[in-house]
Amino acid sequence: MEIIDQNGMYLLYLTIAFGFFMAWGVGANDVANAMGTSVGAGALTIKQAVCIAAVFEFAGAYLAGGQVTSTIRRGIVDPGVFVDSPETLVYGMIAALLAAGIWLMIASLKGWPVSTTHSIVGSIVGFAAVGVSTDAVSWGEVSKIVMSWVTSPVCAGILSFLLFRSVQVLILDTDQPFHRAKKYIPFYMFLVGFVMSMVTFLKGLTHVGLDLSFGESMIYSIGIGLLVTVIGVSLQSRITIDEDADRDFHYASVEKVFAVLMIFTACGMAFAHGSNDVANAIGPLAAVNSVIASGGSIATQSPIPVWILLLGGAGIATGLIMYGHKVIATIGKGITHLTPSRGFAAELAAGTTVVMASATGIPISTTHTLVGAVLGVGFARGIAAINLNVIRTIFISWVVTLPAGAFLAILFFYILKAIFG
Amino acid sequence: MSSPIFSLLANSPFEPLQQHMAKVLECTLALEVFFQAVIDEDWPAAKKAQKRVSKLEEKADNLKREIRMKLPKGLFMPVPRTDLVDLLGRQDRIANKAKDIAGLMLGRQMTFPSLMHDSLMEFLDSTLGVCRKANQIIQELDELVETGFRGFEVEKVESLIFELDDMEDICDTLERDIRLQLYGLETEIDPVQVMFLYKIIDWLGEVANRAQSVGHRLHLMLAR
Numbered sequence: 001m002e003i004i005d006q007n008g009m010y011l012l013y014l015t016i017a018f019g020f021f022m023a024w025g026v027g028a029n030d031v032a033n034a035m036g037t038s039v040g041a042g043a044l045t046i047k048q049a050v051c052i053a054a055v056f057e058f059a060g061a062y063l064a065g066g067q068v069t070s071t072i073r074r075g076i077v078d079p080g081v082f083v084d085s086p087e088t089l090v091y092g093m094i095a096a097l098l099a100a101g102i103w104l105m106i107a108s109l110k111g112w113p114v115s116t117t118h119s120i121v122g123s124i125v126g127f128a129a130v131g132v133s134t135d136a137v138s139w140g141e142v143s144k145i146v147m148s149w150v151t152s153p154v155c156a157g158i159l160s161f162l163l164f165r166s167v168q169v170l171i172l173d174t175d176q177p178f179h180r181a182k183k184y185i186p187f188y189m190f191l192v193g194f195v196m197s198m199v200t201f202l203k204g205l206t207h208v209g210l211d212l213s214f215g216e217s218m219i220y221s222i223g224i225g226l227l228v229t230v231i232g233v234s235l236q237s238r239i240t241i242d243e244d245a246d247r248d249f250h251y252a253s254v255e256k257v258f259a260v261l262m263i264f265t266a267c268g269m270a271f272a273h274g275s276n277d278v279a280n281a282i283g284p285l286a287a288v289n290s291v292i293a294s295g296g297s298i299a300t301q302s303p304i305p306v307w308i309l310l311l312g313g314a315g316i317a318t319g320l321i322m323y324g325h326k327v328i329a330t331i332g333k334g335i336t337h338l339t340p341s342r343g344f345a346a347e348l349a350a351g352t353t354v355v356m357a358s359a360t361g362i363p364i365s366t367t368h369t370l371v372g373a374v375l376g377v378g379f380a381r382g383i384a385a386i387n388l389n390v391i392r393t394i395f396i397s398w399v400v401t402l403p404a405g406a407f408l409a410i411l412f413f414y415i416l417k418a419i420f421g
Numbered sequence: 422m423s424s425p426i427f428s429l430l431a432n433s434p435f436e437p438l439q440q441h442m443a444k445v446l447e448c449t450l451a452l453e454v455f456f457q458a459v460i461d462e463d464w465p466a467a468k469k470a471q472k473r474v475s476k477l478e479e480k481a482d483n484l485k486r487e488i489r490m491k492l493p494k495g496l497f498m499p500v501p502r503t504d505l506v507d508l509l510g511r512q513d514r515i516a517n518k519a520k521d522i523a524g525l526m527l528g529r530q531m532t533f534p535s536l537m538h539d540s541l542m543e544f545l546d547s548t549l550g551v552c553r554k555a556n557q558i559i560q561e562l563d564e565l566v567e568t569g570f571r572g573f574e575v576e577k578v579e580s581l582i583f584e585l586d587d588m589e590d591i592c593d594t595l596e597r598d599i600r601l602q603l604y605g606l607e608t609e610i611d612p613v614q615v616m617f618l619y620k621i622i623d624w625l626g627e628v629a630n631r632a633q634s635v636g637h638r639l640h641l642m643l644a645r
Contacts (some may be wrong), residue, residue, distance in 0.1 A: 032424065033424050033425075033426055036424065036426055036427070037426065062538055080535075105604050106466070113424060113425045131519060136603040168568065168569055168571060168572065169572075171568065172568045172569070172572065173568050173571050173572020173573055174567075174572065174573055175573040184509070247566070249563055250564050250567075251564060251565075251567045251568075328494040331424050331426060331427050332425075332431075334427045335426060335427060335429075335430045336432055337430055337432070337433050339567070341567075347546050367424070367425060368425070369427065370428065371425050371429055374426070374429055374430070375429075380569060380570035381499035381570060381571070382499075382569055383430065383436060383499070384434070384435055384498060384499070384566050385430070385431040385432065385433050385497070385498050386429060386430065386431065386435030386492075386496070386498075387428055387429055387495060387496060387497075388495045388496070389429070389431045389493075390425050390428050391430075393425060394423040394425055
């Protein structure tokens, strides 16, 4: 306990710094994966993508990031093990944060595809299992999380397959694609607004003090869905058939209408990503804060302070604005073959899956979920060429990231223990 | 690049396939100038025209090689890799034949009897028309990819393929007619020359056949 009394504030400030650094990293590197698809499809310019991402990532982090933050804070390790030595939990969380942040930096410099979520979860499991004892880890929860890492891309893939097939049947495979696009796309717009809101309202907003009943959630979601539809239809009405473009590629004008839809799915994607990935940065911070603020007790059910959620959102937005636009530009330039009709299906499917995971408090990899969604569209014969070797790369990155994060976390844990006792 | 999304979406082979077919068409259309020079017995002009046909065939070959190199095994596409490679090969063979025709005619300084000039140009026109139609069909590839090789676009391409078949039938008839015409005149021409004249008629018909087979190969890809 004395350690907490003596060094508590210093440790807290350290954690805040590392937490912000980690959030900055998420904004700088990870957001690009979510927004790059919109830029590549030509639905948004880089400036627009950065603006949308800054606003909606922050919103997602603040409004809907609480559940996953809760899981990272106390769902992975069993807090009861730390009752007698709360400073160990503090050292461990700081070590995990530092480890994940540094691993992310190394991977970015080397150009490796690494999941921020896998890094932080691996780090926390690492310090707890090795630094303390294997009983310190809630293996039940951890195995649930790891299973979700497999099911989330599959779920996104199935959703995107169904979405894109519906687009083919209703719009693309008909003899009047442009008129049918204008007729049916508003329904998809409603779907974007409605699904995102519904999932969030039902389970995700408790940490900002908004606990809505099913009926209330339904009404607000329908309202938001209609609002999105109205905005979308007015944007869409400005698009007319471009004869010249259509001569080269008959579906050029149709894709323009889909591009409007993609603006909304991009917002949804940013919101979803913020809601799930902010926890990677502020989950450990929330854990450390609750120990130090209570003077050394492992509190059981204290809510996450608002300033922590705000810090996370701000960190992501800062990283995105300072550096993320470069990464978005690079990715966007490289994936121009993802046209809006495909991009929207992938983004809506991935966004929905991620938001569902956020609402149930499960940390998943947004990037891998998006990959699953793109594959789903590919299975519907929607994409000209998919490089399946990427799947192998993803598995390798899993295999490497979890032990790497764990190893670094254990290292820092022992260092901190040696410094602070 | 680090993002899996970036490396997931590979370059589409369909756009290059369309470019290759356009180049093949350009090569066969260059035969028109060549044949005109031969009929006028303007051998310097004919040589220049033959060089052009040869140059265009070489460009098409380069495109073909590039496409083949960018089709690794791990690529997942709406149609099987073998279908695309086969289609590419068939497209290429059209240009090959065109080059052979120009090369042989120039090499032997072949002349057709003046009575045959009109029917020859008509036959050539018909053959080139079949090639144009085949190109039009291949240029629909990007639209087919957009619709996932399903739906209304497939019907549209199918009707184009039926038109292609009709045009090739007409070309066959013209080939038969011109051969009959040569049969009537062959006693007045050197026998070795006559055999080569038959060969050129045969090869021109073959160009149309190969163009038609491109259309048929695409049709097979649509039948799922």
